[in-house]
Amino acid sequence: MTTGNCGCAGGQNTCGGNKGKDNFVLSDAERHDIEHAMEHYEDPRAASIDALKTVQASRGWVSDGAIDAIAAVLGIPASDVDGVATFYNRIYRKPVGRHVISVCDSIGCFLTGYEDVKSELQKQLGIEYGRTTADGRFTLLPICCLGNCDKGPALMIDDDTHGPVAPADVAKLLEQYK
Amino acid sequence: MSHHVLYSGKTGETHPLTFRIRDDRQPVWLAEYEAQDGYAALRKALKEMDPAAVQATVKDSNLRGRGGAGFPTGVKWSLIPMGPDAGKKYLVCNADEMEPGTFKDRLLMENLPHQLVEAMILSAYAIQAYRGYIFLRGEYVVAAERLNKAIAEAKAAGYIGKNVLGTGWDFELYVHTGAGRYICGEETALINSLEGRRANPRAKPPFPQIAGAWGKPTIVNNVESLSNVPHIILRGAEWFKGLSQGKSPDGGTKLYGISGRTRRTGVWELPIGTSAREIFEEHGGGMQDGLSLKCWLPGGASTDFLLPEHLDLAMDFDTIMKAGSRMGTGLIMAVDNRQNMVSVVRNLEEFFARESCGWCTPCRDGLPWTVKVLRAIEKGEGKPGDIEFLQKMTRDLWIGKTFCAHAPGAMEPLQSAIKFFRDEFQQGIPSQIPATAVN
Numbered sequence: 001m002t003t004g005n006c007g008c009a010g011g012q013n014t015c016g017g018n019k020g021k022d023n024f025v026l027s028d029a030e031r032h033d034i035e036h037a038m039e040h041y042e043d044p045r046a047a048s049i050d051a052l053k054t055v056q057a058s059r060g061w062v063s064d065g066a067i068d069a070i071a072a073v074l075g076i077p078a079s080d081v082d083g084v085a086t087f088y089n090r091i092y093r094k095p096v097g098r099h100v101i102s103v104c105d106s107i108g109c110f111l112t113g114y115e116d117v118k119s120e121l122q123k124q125l126g127i128e129y130g131r132t133t134a135d136g137r138f139t140l141l142p143i144c145c146l147g148n149c150d151k152g153p154a155l156m157i158d159d160d161t162h163g164p165v166a167p168a169d170v171a172k173l174l175e176q177y178k
Numbered sequence: 179m180s181h182h183v184l185y186s187g188k189t190g191e192t193h194p195l196t197f198r199i200r201d202d203r204q205p206v207w208l209a210e211y212e213a214q215d216g217y218a219a220l221r222k223a224l225k226e227m228d229p230a231a232v233q234a235t236v237k238d239s240n241l242r243g244r245g246g247a248g249f250p251t252g253v254k255w256s257l258i259p260m261g262p263d264a265g266k267k268y269l270v271c272n273a274d275e276m277e278p279g280t281f282k283d284r285l286l287m288e289n290l291p292h293q294l295v296e297a298m299i300l301s302a303y304a305i306q307a308y309r310g311y312i313f314l315r316g317e318y319v320v321a322a323e324r325l326n327k328a329i330a331e332a333k334a335a336g337y338i339g340k341n342v343l344g345t346g347w348d349f350e351l352y353v354h355t356g357a358g359r360y361i362c363g364e365e366t367a368l369i370n371s372l373e374g375r376r377a378n379p380r381a382k383p384p385f386p387q388i389a390g391a392w393g394k395p396t397i398v399n400n401v402e403s404l405s406n407v408p409h410i411i412l413r414g415a416e417w418f419k420g421l422s423q424g425k426s427p428d429g430g431t432k433l434y435g436i437s438g439r440t441r442r443t444g445v446w447e448l449p450i451g452t453s454a455r456e457i458f459e460e461h462g463g464g465m466q467d468g469l470s471l472k473c474w475l476p477g478g479a480s481t482d483f484l485l486p487e488h489l490d491l492a493m494d495f496d497t498i499m500k501a502g503s504r505m506g507t508g509l510i511m512a513v514d515n516r517q518n519m520v521s522v523v524r525n526l527e528e529f530f531a532r533e534s535c536g537w538c539t540p541c542r543d544g545l546p547w548t549v550k551v552l553r554a555i556e557k558g559e560g561k562p563g564d565i566e567f568l569q570k571m572t573r574d575l576w577i578g579k580t581f582c583a584h585a586p587g588a589m590e591p592l593q594s595a596i597k598f599f600r601d602e603f604q605q606g607i608p609s610q611i612p613a614t615a616v617n
Contacts, residue, residue, distance in 0.1 A: 048374035087376040088357035106278035145278035149437035159319040
């Protein structure tokens with residue numbers, strides 16, 4: 001745990017309203033959601049993933065300050081929260097675009113030709129995996145099997161699953177996400 | 179294109195898992211579910227049966243785990259401590275459907291959320307759990323919404339909460355959504371993830387039945403396994419056994435499916451032990467025009483390849499095991515004749531390498547190494563000895579050498595691809611191209 005701008009003793013972000021690293025403060029709604037999730041479990045730590053998802057849902061990604069703030073609410077070390085955040089591929093520790101495209105690259109979609117779809121996406125967006133377009137609109141990532149193999153090649157944009165997607169469908173599909 | 183074939187004349191008697199699914203694919207909510215015998219099994223069990231009797235019926239039915247391992251559900255349950263001193267216990271549903279090629283649990287949860295909710299309550303009663311969690315992969319957004327709504331409806335109806343149906347037994351049920359990583363499907367890694375930790379597997383023993391979530395006795399069952407439980411309670415163990423129509427010593431139906439370049443793809447509820455040929459030809463319609471079947475994975479990325487000559491085998495746990503593979507999840511992936519097996523296996527091993535949790539060295543380092551060698555062979559830059567090296571990997575990353583079943587699962591398609599298609603690997607090693615392959 002590092003000391004936030006609040007400068008409170010021991011570096012614990014327990015002073016509520018003051019800002020932490022990267023000026024991060026949990027909103028009341030975020031704090032409420034995290035505390036609600038904590039009620040579902042024996043131990044507050046179990047709400048780590050829920051908390052990270054809550055912050056990510058409202059801010060797009062999880063900053064260092066968010067890690068500290070979540071740790072303070074859960075009462076566990078920030079290193080533990082970050083250990084969890086960096087383990088799970090659906091938690092983003094760097095800023096992402098307004099829309100995240102997750103392309104299934106597992107065997108079902110391999111057999112139905114996802115590589116052509118991926119190439120078309122990379123061509124139209126002008127980015128490789130792991131990158132965000134210059135206008136901040138899209139981030140492109142690979143993902144493992146989406147459980148949509150009967151409609152492969154499949155991909156997700158934000159929370160929407162699409163499939164089967166052909167290279168010719170890509171332009172129209174992207175148009176739906178401004 | 180997907181065509182979920184709906185059966186004419188489907189009934190709870192013949193197609194227990196899917197008969198309530200609507201043609202329009204709208205989810206079945208409480209009133210409609212109850213009108214079709216929904217929660218009748220729960221009412222029956224809580225009124226007429228003690229937990230031991232529910233456990234005994236499920237054991238007698240010989241229901242085997244539908245998550246892929248085929249372990250008898252009733253036997254798993256029988257290992258959990260019972261009685262007044264057993265303390266807090268948990269029931270966890272493994273809904274982290276992430277085995278490549280598998281899309282059966284999604285069907286059940288999106289269409290019939292109450293079936294899983296009823297199954298969870300009833301199974302929790304059988305083991306006297308005080309809380310249940312549905313560990314759902316984060317990408318299943320629609321399933322999460324529908325399960326949460328179903329839980330709210332069930333709670334309002336008195337099926338969940340304090341003093342369920344007047345029995346004096348309290349039960350709460352929650353949906354826990356994940357944030358990625360295939361390894362969460364491993365039972366003990368799933369428990370770590372549920373506790374808000376990195377999803378590394380735990381040492382066994384102790385088994386979760388003794389020390390699972392938060393150190394308390396815990397049962398982890400797959401969605402399809404649990405979904406069978408209300409039907410077994412309602413209609414009995416003998417009825418369940420008869421569902422396989424003599425095609426298998428196992429009982430029940432099974433959600434089978436097929437993907438790849440077949441004419442039709444989808445998932446169908448059929449008697450367990452249905453032949454792979456029936457699934458492939460009758461339901462899948464065979465390969466698309468101009469293609470033929472080269473080989474197939476019976477039930478996920480972590481099962482061994484089988485050949486067209488194996489299609490007449492019964493798709494059950496023991497038969498497919500005897501043929502050198504595993505039925506796994508029972509959703510077939512058909513590999514067409516245009517695919518190069520080195521490329522197919524390279525794709526599979528890239529998946530396993532990326533999804534290794536990194537906890538044990540053979541898996542963390544062995545899988546990327548395997549990928550590196552496969553990529554070289556794929557590019558025609560393999561070196562003499564590479565095939566033997568890959569075969570050594572299939573032994574060094576085998577059961578007993580690694581912490582969990584992840585790496586051994588990764589080795590199954592690799593070992594069988596080399597066994598059946600060694601020529602294609604040799605093609606990628608310039609000095610080892612067999613004479614027969616050179617003009």
